[in-house]
Amino acid sequence: MATIRRLKNKRFLAEIRKKGVYKSKTFDSKVQAMAWAAETEQSLANQHLIHGKTLADACLRYRDEISPKKKSYRTEYNRLNKFSRQPFASLTLEALTAKHLYDWIEDVSRTLKSSSVNRDLNLLSAVLEQAKRWQWTDKNPVRGLRRPKNPQPRDRRISAKEIQQVMDALGFDGQTINRSRHELAVAFLLAIETAMRQGELWQLKWEDVYLEKRYLRLHDTKNGTRRDVPLSSEAVRLFTLLQPGRGEKVFKSNQASSGTIFRRCLKQAGIYNMHFHDTRHEAISRLAQKIPVLDLARLTGHKDIKMLMVYYNASAEEIAKQLD
Known part of the structure; x- marks a missing residue:
C-alpha cells in the first residue's frame, strides 16, 4: 500500500511496502508522487503473477x-x-x-x-x-462492460385448467399414490400451496415435517438461512397422501429425472411456456391475497421486498375483487 507524505522542504515522499518489498522516492508535486506510486505498485504486482494461464x-x-x-x-x-x-x-x-x-x-x-x-x-x-x-491475473475485463438489458421479469401464472391438465397427464386422481408420477403430481400441487422451490421439496426429510403443528422446516435454502414454512390444510392433506415416516426423504424420486418427466407431461398436455418454477409465481400471487406482506416474505424466504415483488403477479381482476 502506498503512502504519500509532505516533507519539511515542501517536497513529497512516496513510500510503498508490498509483500516484503520497500520502495520510496521524493517528488516536487503530490501528483507526480501518486503517479509513480501507482506505476510502481502495478509493477510489483506483476512480478508476483503466474503468467501463461488461459x-x-x-x-x-x-x-x-x-x-x-x-x-x-x-x-x-x-x-x-x-x-x-x-x-x-x-x-x-x-x-x-x-x-x-x-x-x-x-x-x-x-x-x-x-x-x-x-x-x-x-x-x-x-x-x-x-x-x-490465485495471482494468475491482475485484471477482470468483465467489469465495466456494457451488458445486454435484461427482459421484464417472468410473470407466468398457472390456471386451474392447466393444473387439471397436469394432473391428467400424470395420471393422478388427487387421492391415490402408487407411481412415481403421482408423487411428482403431489410435488407440483405442494409447490403451489407452499411457494417452495423444486430443490427445497426434493431435499425435504420427514423428520422436518410437523403435520400436527402444520409447518415444516427447511435447513438448506437458496439464501443460506433456515426457514419454517406454514402449511395450509390442503398442504397437510397432500403430505398425508405421501405416507409420512415411510423412508427418510419425503420425495424418493430423482429430482433431475422428475424434471424431465414434468417437461414431457407438459408437452403431452399441450401446455407451453410453463416451468416448474412458475409454481412459485402462482403460489406467491395467491398467498399475497391471504396474508400480510411481511408474513409472506418470511414464508417465502425473501429478505428484500423488491425481490418478492418479482414473484407477485396478481391480475387486475384479482386486485379489483379485493376493493369491494
Whole structure:
C-alpha cells in the first residue's frame, strides 16, 4: 500500500511496502508522487503473477475447487465446461480483453436470452476475480462492460385448467399414490400451496415435517438461512397422501429425472411456456391475497421486498375483487 507524505522542504515522499518489498522516492508535486506510486505498485504486482494461464485453465480450476461448495454446482459445472470450450477461452488471461467479450456477447445473443448472457457474464466475472486471488491475473475485463438489458421479469401464472391438465397427464386422481408420477403430481400441487422451490421439496426429510403443528422446516435454502414454512390444510392433506415416516426423504424420486418427466407431461398436455418454477409465481400471487406482506416474505424466504415483488403477479381482476 502506498503512502504519500509532505516533507519539511515542501517536497513529497512516496513510500510503498508490498509483500516484503520497500520502495520510496521524493517528488516536487503530490501528483507526480501518486503517479509513480501507482506505476510502481502495478509493477510489483506483476512480478508476483503466474503468467501463461488461459481462461480455460481458470474455468476448470474454478469448476473443480470453487463450484462444488455452491448449491448451484450442477448447473455451474456444465456452464464452466461450456465456457472452457469457447474459442476465446484459449487466450491467456493477460491477452483477454473487453473486445473478446463483446464479440462473444454479439455471437451468443443470437441464440441466448439477454438474462442468460448476463448470468454467464456474472459467472465469468467470478472466475476472473478468483483468478486474481490465485495471482494468475491482475485484471477482470468483465467489469465495466456494457451488458445486454435484461427482459421484464417472468410473470407466468398457472390456471386451474392447466393444473387439471397436469394432473391428467400424470395420471393422478388427487387421492391415490402408487407411481412415481403421482408423487411428482403431489410435488407440483405442494409447490403451489407452499411457494417452495423444486430443490427445497426434493431435499425435504420427514423428520422436518410437523403435520400436527402444520409447518415444516427447511435447513438448506437458496439464501443460506433456515426457514419454517406454514402449511395450509390442503398442504397437510397432500403430505398425508405421501405416507409420512415411510423412508427418510419425503420425495424418493430423482429430482433431475422428475424434471424431465414434468417437461414431457407438459408437452403431452399441450401446455407451453410453463416451468416448474412458475409454481412459485402462482403460489406467491395467491398467498399475497391471504396474508400480510411481511408474513409472506418470511414464508417465502425473501429478505428484500423488491425481490418478492418479482414473484407477485396478481391480475387486475384479482386486485379489483379485493376493493369491494
